[in-house]
Amino acid sequence: MSVQHAPAAYTPTDRTVPTRARERAAYDRETVHSILDAGYLCHLGFVRDGAPVVLPTLYGRVGERLYVHGSSGSRPLREAGRQDPGLAVCLTVTHVDGLVLARSAFNYRSVVVHGIAHQVTDPEEKRSALDALVDHVVPGRAADSRPANAKELAATAVLSLDLNEVSAKARTGGPNDDPEDQDLPYWSGVLPVARAYGAPVPAQDLTPGMTVPEYLTSL
């Protein structure tokens, strides 16, 4: 499998064109990548015994390919290894950017990826996928941690998923209240929502005197 040349936009398909609010959908690479790169938690859906399963997991992006990881014994990774040509998945990433107090709208950015996930068997691709995953969560961390050893690599499975059947969807701005509702005695507007990091908590067994690295304090 070679990583394909990145198109300027993903081709819309029946699965990536929303049935509603089509004006909120986007297929250009920049939008999709920016939403993927702003997060690290995805929800991975697959079908098991005919029923849907959705599990949270970490992901990383290398060009037009996503990687998710897990224990070699975890369900989706076992399924992907068992199935040929791979495991049909839908990988979804969502950021809530604001609560829009009209009724219950919210400002969000989301990306939904459909496709076939493959288990990564090449040791070199697996190692760089794990580095990408760590750096996706905390940029700069991969270089500041011990590389995975053979035992850990064996216990860790990695799925790859190419960006192909992809869409982004976003809502921005304030409430869309009807004109006749503007004089009602209810507050209306947006409550911004963001991710916040607390002060780093050192491990109990951390070598005394070791300072918090810059890639954490700058987050």
Place this chain on the structure above:
Amino acid sequence: MSVQHAPAAYTPTDRTVPTRARERAAYDRETVHSILDAGYLCHLGFVRDGAPVVLPTLYGRVGERLYVHGSSGSRPLREAGRQDPGLAVCLTVTHVDGLVLARSAFNYRSVVVHGIAHQVTDPEEKRSALDALVDHVVPGRAADSRPANAKELAATAVLSLDLNEVSAKARTGGPNDDPEDQDLPYWSGVLPVARAYGAPVPAQDLTPGMTVPEYLTSL
């Protein structure tokens, strides 16, 4: 459909017992409810034409029943209305509480709900479900907004999903580094992650002089 009497714990099934880290799974009602009540964004998975689909949406809880809403024209709600006895779904809620800098672990709380979703057709249940949904996102907001009118109710579909086949899973605490790794020159610990709200942004057409309600400033 009557809401069943709530059990002290949900009965584990093949789908809710994890293949790994079983000690992190919980089935007691308090744990499951607390995770559900701490969030408002879920990822709803279902099968369409044999393939998995995962969409982000808002949810609310009333006792042992979850409600998700959407446009009457949206995919899962149309599917749930079309299928008898309902739509097989997997609804997942995840909170990231901290990044554990061992390699790429993270502290999280998640709930996965398997089951059959039904479209809510009873007008009274639909109205109270929408109120529960709004109050789940911003407690106190339902009473401080115009009730949905007939046109809006017709355009809005609500799915219900009973809490039955449910599990919670959580990781807490610091890194589990091997003893031989403790002297390595890498920082190790936890970076706390939380949700943060910004200052409320009034709608452009808000009546001048209207103050931000207490249920927002107290969030």
